[in-house]
Amino acid sequence: xxxxxxxxxxxxxxxxxxxxxxxxxxxxxxxxxxxxxxxxxxxxxxxxxxxxxxxxxxxxxxxxxxxxxxxxxxxxxxxxxxxxxxxxxxxxxxxxxxxxxxxxxxxxxxxxxxxxxxxxxxxxxxxxxxxxxxxxxxxxxxxxxxxxxxxxxxxxxxxxxxxxxxxxxxxxxxxxxxxxxxxxx
Numbered sequence: 001x002x003x004x005x006x007x008x009x010x011x012x013x014x015x016x017x018x019x020x021x022x023x024x025x026x027x028x029x030x031x032x033x034x035x036x037x038x039x040x041x042x043x044x045x046x047x048x049x050x051x052x053x054x055x056x057x058x059x060x061x062x063x064x065x066x067x068x069x070x071x072x073x074x075x076x077x078x079x080x081x082x083x084x085x086x087x088x089x090x091x092x093x094x095x096x097x098x099x100x101x102x103x104x105x106x107x108x109x110x111x112x113x114x115x116x117x118x119x120x121x122x123x124x125x126x127x128x129x130x131x132x133x134x135x136x137x138x139x140x141x142x143x144x145x146x147x148x149x150x151x152x153x154x155x156x157x158x159x160x161x162x163x164x165x166x167x168x169x170x171x172x173x174x175x176x177x178x179x180x181x182x183x184x185x
Contacts, residue, residue: 027176038172054078061086108160118167130181
């Protein structure tokens with residue numbers, strides 16, 4: 001009798017995590033630049049990002065998605081936490097943005113990073129300015145990106161507070177709008 005083991009996820013925790021982390025860093029350093037992480041993971045972009053960014057020293061929330069919460073918890077050993085205290089939030093919609101932590105004036109880096117599922121076709125236009133953008137960047141975005149950025153910017157966080165937004169599509173496209181990058185009229 002031969003025992004055969006199968007892998008649940010096609011993700012190399014060391015090598016794929018390094019490659020994806022570099023791509024996420026590129027996206028955060030160059031707001032609105034789209035990178036593709038699809039070749040480094042499996043079918044769940046949320047799990048791919050979670051296995052790259054989370055470990056047992058951070059917390060997360062999945063906005064009620066218990067299946068995703070179980071998988072992230074077992075794969076990363078990160079702690080589940082309420083929206084108000086979670087370091088990373090994985091969301092399929094933008095309803096949670098108003099309730100996440102935005103850091104403090106002394107520790108603005110202790111804000112949340114919200115990873116939002118972004119499927120759909122570009123239907124709106126936004127102009128961004130801030131760190132990583134020369135002058136201004138005008139981009140076509142989906143309605144969920146438009147709504148998320150508008151809702152986040154309406155919070156009027158005191159500089160340098162805010163929340164980082166990372167948008168991922170089912171096709172593995174990822175781009176970021178860091179907390180200090182704002183949409184302008």
